[in-house]
Amino acid sequence: MFLSRLRLNLRCREARRDLSNPYQLHSTLCRAFSPPETKCPKGEFLWRLEPETDSSGYPRIIVQSRNIPDWGGVGVNGWIQQADPAIDLKERLKLDLLKAEQRFRFRLRANPCVTKNGKRLGLLKQDEQEKWLKRKGAQHGFCLPEFLSFDYYESSEDRIDVRISQEQMLSDKQHSDNSIRVFSVLYDGILTITEPEMFKIALKTGIGHGKVMGLGLLSVVPIF
Known part of the structure; x- marks a missing residue:
C-alpha cells in the first residue's frame, strides 16, 4: 500500500478541467495504474483533493494505491506540477x-x-x-x-x-x-x-x- 502526494498545475487546461469534476479527475488518475485503453482495476486506489493548497498555491491531491503509480502514464503535458516519491504505508504505519x-x-x-x-x-x-x-x-x-x-x-x-x-x-x-x-x-x-x-x-x-x-x-x- 503506497501513498503519493501530487501538486497540480493550474496553468494546465486539463488540470483545471479535472479539478472542477471529480469523475474526470478520477479518470485521469486511473491512467497512472493501467495501460491506455485498459480499464483501471477496481479498488486499485483511493484519492482525496485536499482543501489546503501548498505554499505556492498549487492544489494538492493524495493518492493511496495498491501499487506504485506511473505518473507519466497520465499522458498530459504539464498536468502535474510536482509528484513526491511514493511512501510505503505498510512500513511507515507499521x-x-x-x-x-x-x-x-x-x-x-x-x-x-x-x-x-x-x-x-x-x-x-x-x-x-x-x-x-x-x-x-x-x-x-x-x-x-x-x-x-x-x-x-x-x-x-x-x-x-x-x-x-x-x-x-x-x-x-x-x-x-x-x-x-x-x-x-x-x-x-x-x-x-x-x-x-x-x-x-x-x-x-x-x-x-x-x-x-x-x-x-x-x-x-x-x-x-
Missing part, C-alpha cells in the same frame, strides 16, 4: 504491528448518508454526521473521543469530539442529463483502534460511498 488502544490523528472526506426508498440521502445536520461517523468507527475497528460539554443545557449524549467542515455537493458536470450528486464533508480528529484487523481493512478499502469521487480515504498519523 501495519503488521497495529494493536488496540493505539491512537491516530485522522482525516476523512466522506459521504454521510442514509438510504430511504432505495435512494441515498445526505445527512445535513452535524449531530447526524457525527452519529454516522461513530457507526462507521464501530464497523471498522476504531472509536472516537466523546464530546464533553460544560454547558448545563447542552446534551453531550452520543456526541463525538471531531471537527466537521468543507461541506460540498459533488457532481459530474459533463453528464448533466444523468448527473449523480453526492454530499460530502471533511472529518478531522483523533481515533483509537479497537479491532486492528478491521481497522487495516478500512485503511486499505476506504469508508462509505463515493470513492470514485474522491471520498472514503482514511488518512492517519500515529500519536506517540
Whole structure:
C-alpha cells in the first residue's frame, strides 16, 4: 500500500478541467495504474483533493494505491506540477504491528448518508454526521473521543469530539442529463483502534460511498 502526494498545475487546461469534476479527475488518475485503453482495476486506489493548497498555491491531491503509480502514464503535458516519491504505508504505519488502544490523528472526506426508498440521502445536520461517523468507527475497528460539554443545557449524549467542515455537493458536470450528486464533508480528529484487523481493512478499502469521487480515504498519523 503506497501513498503519493501530487501538486497540480493550474496553468494546465486539463488540470483545471479535472479539478472542477471529480469523475474526470478520477479518470485521469486511473491512467497512472493501467495501460491506455485498459480499464483501471477496481479498488486499485483511493484519492482525496485536499482543501489546503501548498505554499505556492498549487492544489494538492493524495493518492493511496495498491501499487506504485506511473505518473507519466497520465499522458498530459504539464498536468502535474510536482509528484513526491511514493511512501510505503505498510512500513511507515507499521501495519503488521497495529494493536488496540493505539491512537491516530485522522482525516476523512466522506459521504454521510442514509438510504430511504432505495435512494441515498445526505445527512445535513452535524449531530447526524457525527452519529454516522461513530457507526462507521464501530464497523471498522476504531472509536472516537466523546464530546464533553460544560454547558448545563447542552446534551453531550452520543456526541463525538471531531471537527466537521468543507461541506460540498459533488457532481459530474459533463453528464448533466444523468448527473449523480453526492454530499460530502471533511472529518478531522483523533481515533483509537479497537479491532486492528478491521481497522487495516478500512485503511486499505476506504469508508462509505463515493470513492470514485474522491471520498472514503482514511488518512492517519500515529500519536506517540
